[in-house]
Amino acid sequence: MQMKNMNDPFYRHSGRFGPVGMMIMLGLGAASGIVSGAIYGALIYWSPIIYLNLIGTIGAGFATGGAVYLGAVIGKVRSPIFCGLGGVIAGCAALWAAWVGWIYAYSAHGDTAVILLKPCYIWNTMAAIGREGVWGFVSSNPVKGLELYGIWIVEAVTIVGGAAYIAYVRVLGKPFCERCRRWAGKKTTLPELRPPQNARVLDGLLTGDVSGILTLGCGREGGVHIQVEVRGCGTCDETHIANISVVAESIDKKGNTETKTTHLVKNLRLSAADYQALLELKGF
Numbered sequence: 328m329q330m331k332n333m334n335d336p337f338y339r340h341s342g343r344f345g346p347v348g349m350m351i352m353l354g355l356g357a358a359s360g361i362v363s364g365a366i367y368g369a370l371i372y373w374s375p376i377i378y379l380n381l382i383g384t385i386g387a388g389f390a391t392g393g394a395v396y397l398g399a400v401i402g403k404v405r406s407p408i409f410c411g412l413g414g415v416i417a418g419c420a421a422l423w424a425a426w427v428g429w430i431y432a433y434s435a436h437g438d439t440a441v442i443l444l445k446p447c448y449i450w451n452t453m454a455a456i457g458r459e460g461v462w463g464f465v466s467s468n469p470v471k472g473l474e475l476y477g478i479w480i481v482e483a484v485t486i487v488g489g490a491a492y493i494a495y496v497r498v499l500g501k502p503f504c505e506r507c508r509r510w511a512g513k514k515t516t517l518p519e520l521r522p523p524q525n526a527r528v529l530d531g532l533l534t535g536d537v538s539g540i541l542t543l544g545c546g547r548e549g550g551v552h553i554q555v556e557v558r559g560c561g562t563c564d565e566t567h568i569a570n571i572s573v574v575a576e577s578i579d580k581k582g583n584t585e586t587k588t589t590h591l592v593k594n595l596r597l598s599a600a601d602y603q604a605l606l607e608l609k610g611f
């Protein structure tokens with residue numbers, strides 16, 4: 328697959344993965360989703376602080392997505408789409424566990440603690456809560472009906488969507504060396520380069536031509552510089568993937584330094600010769 332893409336100046340994942348890798352990704356994601364979901368469910372029952380609950384909702388989604396990403400890295404799943412789908416599955420597991428945890432905490436506060444695992448029982452309980460309401464922003468006026476369903480939908484989208492988003496984006500931004508069957512995790516940040524005077528340098532970059540970048544000297548001009556960040560395989564000399572940005576620093580009215588980063592190109596393949604030439608720019 329990678330051979331087919333060799334003429335493409337930009338790196339794209341091969342989309343490859345094996346059944347074992349997929350199981351590792353889903354297993355780790357779902358296990359983490361169940362643990363973080365159950366903790367989150369109990370937390371939102373006990374916590375009266377709405378901001379803490381909101382942070383918990385986002386945290387449960389992101390922690391689950393992070394575990395899917397970790398599983399994808401261990402299992403070498405090079406398909407961002409399948410990682411995103413893995414995030415959806417693990418996110419659903421987190422949401423289910425959140426309801427199990429919440430119902431347990433709620434019932435434990437009453438007469439008998441119950442653990443409802445079957446989704447149909449949880450669904451029936453949700454329907455009953457939706458009709459009556461059991462909590463409210465004002466204690467005398469419980470939230471119920473459409474307002475409560477709306478909150479649940481936002482919560483579900485945050486957890487499931489957050490898990491899918493994190494898993495997708497993190498894998499998308501991590502190149503893989505198909506030749507050595509390992510992630511290209513060796514990061515090298517090259518010296519700051521002066522911004523080009525000629526627009527053709529930037530135009531060339533968009534088509535994968537880095538020769539213009541090689542003519543820039545080290546340093547910055549007017550607080551502006553070009554930043555080249557390369558991720559390499561570390562084992563072979565074949566995979567060097569560059570992200571190139573313009574970084575502009577300015578001082579605001581209060582005297583604070585503001586940094587604005589504009590990405591020019593992402594995931595640009597560098598030949599071994601171009602990578603070496605970029606490293607040698609340090610000598611300018």
Ligand SMILES: [Zn+2]
Binds near residue numbers: 506507561564
């Ligand atoms: Zn390699």
